[in-house]
Amino acid sequence: MSSAQPTPSPRPPPSTANTQVKVIDSAAGRILCLADIRGKISAINDLAKETGAKAVIHTGDFGFFDNNSLERINDRTLRHLILYSPLISPQLRQTRLGNDAVPNAIRHTIFSHSTPLLSEFPLLQSGTLRLSVPVYTVWGACEDVQILEKFRSGEYDIENLTILDEATTRCLDIGGVKLRLFGLGGALVMHKMFDNGEGRATIAGGQGTMWTTALQIGELVDTAQRTYDSTETRLLITHASPGREGLLAQLGLALKADLFVSGGLHFRYSSSYNEFSVQSDLEAFRTKILSGQVAFNKVWDSVKVQVEGTADENQRQLLEKALSVVARVPQPTTAAGPGGAAGAEEPAWKNCWHWNLCDAAYGNLVLDIKDGRISADLKSQGFNYAYRRNAPTTATGANASAAPVQHAVVSASSPAPGPSQLKAQPAPHASPVPVLPAGTGAGSASSPVHAVRHPPIQSRPVNGSPIQGQLPQQTKKVAKPEGQKERELSDKEKSVGTTSKPSTPNPVSDSKPAASTSVPDTTTSPAPAADAASPGAGRDGASSTGGRTPTTRRPPRNPFTLFMNRITDLPVTEAEIKDFFGEAKSGITFIKIPINHHTRQQRGLAYVEFGDEETMKAALVKHAQKLKTCIPRVVIADHRDPVESDGSTPPPALARGGGPFRGGMRGGRGFARNSVAAAAAASAGPGGRPAGRGKGENGITEGGRVEGGPSGSPAPSGPAEPKERGGEK
Numbered sequence: 001m002s003s004a005q006p007t008p009s010p011r012p013p014p015s016t017a018n019t020q021v022k023v024i025d026s027a028a029g030r031i032l033c034l035a036d037i038r039g040k041i042s043a044i045n046d047l048a049k050e051t052g053a054k055a056v057i058h059t060g061d062f063g064f065f066d067n068n069s070l071e072r073i074n075d076r077t078l079r080h081l082i083l084y085s086p087l088i089s090p091q092l093r094q095t096r097l098g099n100d101a102v103p104n105a106i107r108h109t110i111f112s113h114s115t116p117l118l119s120e121f122p123l124l125q126s127g128t129l130r131l132s133v134p135v136y137t138v139w140g141a142c143e144d145v146q147i148l149e150k151f152r153s154g155e156y157d158i159e160n161l162t163i164l165d166e167a168t169t170r171c172l173d174i175g176g177v178k179l180r181l182f183g184l185g186g187a188l189v190m191h192k193m194f195d196n197g198e199g200r201a202t203i204a205g206g207q208g209t210m211w212t213t214a215l216q217i218g219e220l221v222d223t224a225q226r227t228y229d230s231t232e233t234r235l236l237i238t239h240a241s242p243g244r245e246g247l248l249a250q251l252g253l254a255l256k257a258d259l260f261v262s263g264g265l266h267f268r269y270s271s272s273y274n275e276f277s278v279q280s281d282l283e284a285f286r287t288k289i290l291s292g293q294v295a296f297n298k299v300w301d302s303v304k305v306q307v308e309g310t311a312d313e314n315q316r317q318l319l320e321k322a323l324s325v326v327a328r329v330p331q332p333t334t335a336a337g338p339g340g341a342a343g344a345e346e347p348a349w350k351n352c353w354h355w356n357l358c359d360a361a362y363g364n365l366v367l368d369i370k371d372g373r374i375s376a377d378l379k380s381q382g383f384n385y386a387y388r389r390n391a392p393t394t395a396t397g398a399n400a401s402a403a404p405v406q407h408a409v410v411s412a413s414s415p416a417p418g419p420s421q422l423k424a425q426p427a428p429h430a431s432p433v434p435v436l437p438a439g440t441g442a443g444s445a446s447s448p449v450h451a452v453r454h455p456p457i458q459s460r461p462v463n464g465s466p467i468q469g470q471l472p473q474q475t476k477k478v479a480k481p482e483g484q485k486e487r488e489l490s491d492k493e494k495s496v497g498t499t500s501k502p503s504t505p506n507p508v509s510d511s512k513p514a515a516s517t518s519v520p521d522t523t524t525s526p527a528p529a530a531d532a533a534s535p536g537a538g539r540d541g542a543s544s545t546g547g548r549t550p551t552t553r554r555p556p557r558n559p560f561t562l563f564m565n566r567i568t569d570l571p572v573t574e575a576e577i578k579d580f581f582g583e584a585k586s587g588i589t590f591i592k593i594p595i596n597h598h599t600r601q602q603r604g605l606a607y608v609e610f611g612d613e614e615t616m617k618a619a620l621v622k623h624a625q626k627l628k629t630c631i632p633r634v635v636i637a638d639h640r641d642p643v644e645s646d647g648s649t650p651p652p653a654l655a656r657g658g659g660p661f662r663g664g665m666r667g668g669r670g671f672a673r674n675s676v677a678a679a680a681a682a683s684a685g686p687g688g689r690p691a692g693r694g695k696g697e698n699g700i701t702e703g704g705r706v707e708g709g710p711s712g713s714p715a716p717s718g719p720a721e722p723k724e725r726g727g728e729k
Contacts, residue, residue, distance in 0.1 A: 039063030039119030060140025073208030145205030175369030218318030246292025587615030
């Protein structure tokens with residue numbers, strides 16, 4: 001809701017909303033569920049034919065763009081669409097639509113290309129492309145709000161395409177089940193819940209992005225209440241995931257939803273679950289809901305006066321219904337019910353089933369409905385683990401003396417060997433085999449696992465004498481008192497009289513020679529692999545009595561790391577950095593916020609690691625415009641350089657460490673389009689706003705300028721970037 005009086009929606013009022021029942025097949029039928037078709041609308045017909053589906057449900061990012069949408073999309077959102085569009089070939093994306101291409105050139109290429117590159121919607125609109133089965137869809141985070149408004153006004157009407165908005169519902173009578181469909185489109189971004197953007201009534205969007213509003217939720221609740229029928233099975237379709245957003249879980253409770261289908265975050269697997277299977281108990285489920293309630297109320301409290309002063313009577317009614325959703329929290333089982341009896345358990349805790357879908361290019365869900373039963377078939381492309389066959393392995397057995405041992409850093413997707421695995425390997429009889437430098441050896445060029453040199457762990461005798469055949473370390477000679485020299489000489493003579501082998505760690509009997517002298521120095525044997533995730537010698541107190549050889553080499557950097565600098569509003573927390581990346585924050589695996597070791601203050605830098613390359617690239621184009629009050633610079637981090645000092649601070653620690661501000665409240669930032677949204681964003685502040693899916697937020701464009709601002713206004717500058725940190729791609 002904007003501060004100005006919104007224009008009334010051209011759609012029919014809720015009392016006359018279309019709630020028709022469509023009979024697909026009285027005996028049985030299959031419904032195909034897809035997510036993120038991203039403009040390749042012709043693929044819907046292909047997948048429907050492949051699965052034998054009688055209807056299709058789509059969870060958003062359908063590709064609602066026409067030829068006029070190109071000029072309305074901001075540069076950041078346009079790059080995001082290009083990155084994920086299935087209509088653009090890799091060769092074209094690399095040669096003419098890459099990161100180095102200027103926005104005007106990108107728009108010219110898309111507009112002048114012989115085939116659609118952004119979306120096939122113009123072909124669908126002109127009749128060149130037709131949908132072979134009924135399609136029911138909500139809008140996603142990257143759509144043109146002007147196109148949706150034309151559907152709502154009746155200007156656009158396409159055969160077999162139904163847009164499920166907050167005032168539109170459909171009931172499918174299929175296989176003995178009356179399946180009632182409800183839909184909620186847009187990204188869930190708390191500080192935009194009261195901002196319409198370019199929307200005319202309850203929906204909101206602008207510059208190629210769309211988001212959910214409080215009025216939209218209120219009208220959806222009103223529609224569900226008007227059409228309630230206890231004989232129906234309710235299916236709620238959302239673009240954002242209720243597994244991540246407590247507010248959507250509350251909406252499901254308010255709508256009495258039996259089934260939930262939502263879009264994912266470009267995952268390679270779909271998921272199927274109920275809250276009982278992923279939460280430890282009902283209290284954990286309540287905690288997720290309460291966190292969403294707190295986030296909403298924080299924004300609502302900051303804009304309440306302004307909203308109530310500008311809303312008309314109809315909007316107040318819808319707002320009250322939205323607030324009733326926020327207040328819908330399951331009671332704990334320990335709470336007393338009517339008459340003092342124990343409180344009843346929330347039925348949706350176990351009975352509401354969720355499906356979170358991967359992109360249509362990677363998989364789908366098929367609901368097979370027959371004889372009143374809804375069965376589900378999930379199909380996912382999944383991860384490719386073939387690279388592990390080419391990973392360097394450790395030599396064992398008789399080949400150990402000829403083949404050097406290569407140690408590999410364990411990737412994020414493979415578990416690190418535990419102590420029990422290390423102890424199961426044969427114990428070495430001599431010093432470990434030298435390690436090859438990174439990049440040498442067979443198979444190292446084709447393996448995605450990054451090889452790294454680990455210094456050999458030399459076991460030292462208890463008495464400190466060197467291993468046989470190894471030169472003792474040269475130490476600085478210090479003058480000793482005369483009496484001390486005499487005592488040491490006497491002790492040495494006694495030890496010589498006890499044993500004839502000075503290199504033996506401990507005295508042994510004549511019948512059992514020492515282990516360190518029973519094998520010649522030239523004998524080699526395999527050594528247990530040591531890496532950053534497994535305990536080294538001397539760590540567990542059992543594997544070695546000596547210390548690990550120190551090293552000055554850093555471990556290799558995660559190749560999927562983004563570097564941030566020019567963070568001037570300090571201190572900053574990890575939660576605030578995660579919220580800065582919007583919906584891509586779920587792919588973050590580690591955040592490091594370096595500090596000045598003299599002042600113990602943050603340096604205005606951050607390293608953000610992701611689980612894979614796609615998530616990292618998505619974060620590059622989907623992060624927000626501001627982090628608190630500053631606009632940081634975000635680039636792909638360079639490979640780690642040798643340890644250096646920047647002069648003002650000592651070299652960073654050799655081991656990877658976390659920042660000093662773990663956890664904390666969720667951060668806030670964002671772009672508001674009017675005074676109400678600005679107050680909502682300000683209320684989120686440093687303590688605040690948990691971002692939803694949040695795709696396509698306004699941000700920095702080419703040249704470091706703020707999108708929507710004056711063309712000559714540069715981004716605020718920050719501290720100079722140290723040589724050993726980050727760098728351009």
